[in-house]
Amino acid sequence: MKQLALVIILISACFSACSKPTEPNKNAQQAIRIGLAQAPLNLDPRFATDAASARINRLLYRSLVDFDEHSLPVPSLANWQQISPFIYRFKLQQQGRIFHHDAALTADDVAATYQSFTQLKGSPLSNEFANIQQVKVVDVDTVDFYLKTADPQFPSRLIIGILPADLIKSGHDFAHQPIGSGPLKLVSWNSQLVLERVVDQQIFSFSEVKDQTVRVLKLMRGEVDMLQSDLPPELVKYLSQQPEITVQSAQGANFSYIGLNMQDALLSKPEVRLAIAHAIDTPAIIMQVLVADSRQAGAILPPEHWAGNAALTPYDYNPKLARELLIKSGIQLPLKLVYKTSTDAQRVRLATIMQAQMQAAGIDLEIRSLDWGTFFDDIQHGKFQLYGLTWVGIKTPEVYRLAFHRQSIPPKGANRGQFKDAKLDQLIGAENWPAVTQYVHEQLPYIPLWYEGQFVAMHKGLVDYGLKADGSLDGLATIHRN
Secondary structure (H helix, E strand, O other): OHHHHHHHHHHHHHHHHOOOOOOOOHHHHHOEEEEEOOOOOOOOOOOOOOHHHHHHHHHHOOOOEEEOOOOOEEEOOEEEEEEEOOEEEEEEOOOOOEOOOOOEOOHHHHHHHHHHHHOOOOOOOHHHHOOEEEEEEEEOOEEEEEEOOOOOOHHHHOOOOOOOHHHHHOOOOOOOOOOOOOOEEEEEEOOOEEEEEOOOOOEEEEEEOOOHHHHHHHHHOOOOOEEEOOOOHHHHHHHHOOOOEEEEEEOOOOEEEEEEOOOOOOOOOHHHHHHHHHOOOHHHHHHHHOOOOOEEOOOOOOOOOOOOOOOOOOOOOOHHHHHHHHHHOOOOOOEEEEEEEEOOHHHHHHHHHHHHHHHOOOEEEEEEEEOHHHHHHHHHOOOOOEEEEEEOOOOOOOHHHHHHOHHHOOOOOOOOOOOOOHHHHHHHHOOOHHHHHHHHHHHOOEEEEEEOOEEEEEEOOEEOOOOOOOOOOHHHHOOEEO
């Protein structure tokens, strides 16, 4: 806390003493500049799993289905009707049906997008659509999905951005040269990602600024116009006191957790996982280190979600019980564990606090902070013992299949810890979500932490930006300079 206070003092001193920034040219003034803690990695919606990519892809592409404020599926590109338990018909609406390369979006593009999952290598989302037997084009506006087994929740799965069929066929590099039909389109992607809003040619530039202090300085000096999330509460409070900065906050829904390698001999023991859960004082971290509107989590989906579970009892901080559990499982204390995280200062700070808390429980936690690309690659390939990540923008309980089903082990899904449990597989298959969330809470393939509150800090000249609980950047479709 003292170190961060010193940082704030240094920011103030630097901002007061440094020379005023040079006046930007007119073209730069027209752009709305966003500072990101991490740049996107992959702008192909069939492959992207990191938070930054997912947020940008929502702006670049449109999907058949989206979700309302209650996380219930609603039409986006298409309305739908259930023809039979095994057939769903989607009828494209007229709005949003022009791709960024000026071709019309038709049923052929919808079919090609979902059919491509059967041929993709390495897509972590392919398993999500394994139940599709056939995608049949009825006419230019209509497509039918034939399923292998009945699925009442099927429409809510169709949230992949639609790609042009001709470019899919030619092997276009969507990961780096995205072409969709969303409200924003790609201009360039070199040192910065530059997008343009289709309706009015408003330019947005996204730059990666990993250091949180530098991000704040850039905002205050007018080098960026907007920051969202990924700052400690002291800096958010500091920004809210600046006359030229507006700060909005909202309750968050993104789930932060500790992932565990279930193939590890120590972590495969339920008593060890339970001991780790009791070794973390989550409420203290939320109160002291996280931004406003953060709250303790029990499951991936928050309790207000239709598939949430408000009845889950949070794990309390009980280092004495944690020590007893470890000793009971035959472990000689201290238990040495390795925790991987990114080099982001706030993530390292959180890891350091958990490291100190775990000492009382007889756990010696070694922290390894890696640059984002290396860190995420290690997690995807199972090169970890413990790690910290956040599920962002999750709307459906299918995330439990993606994260925990034995058929979702990478590259077929995101079961990175390789949790294999026949009972959980059966509960997921039956879509018994209350039982799934309860069982996951008991078995602890993840250690639940919190839903971090959301905030945006921007210059007061920017208006009409709607802050979302999932931290999406959807508000860029409407934001403008006053």
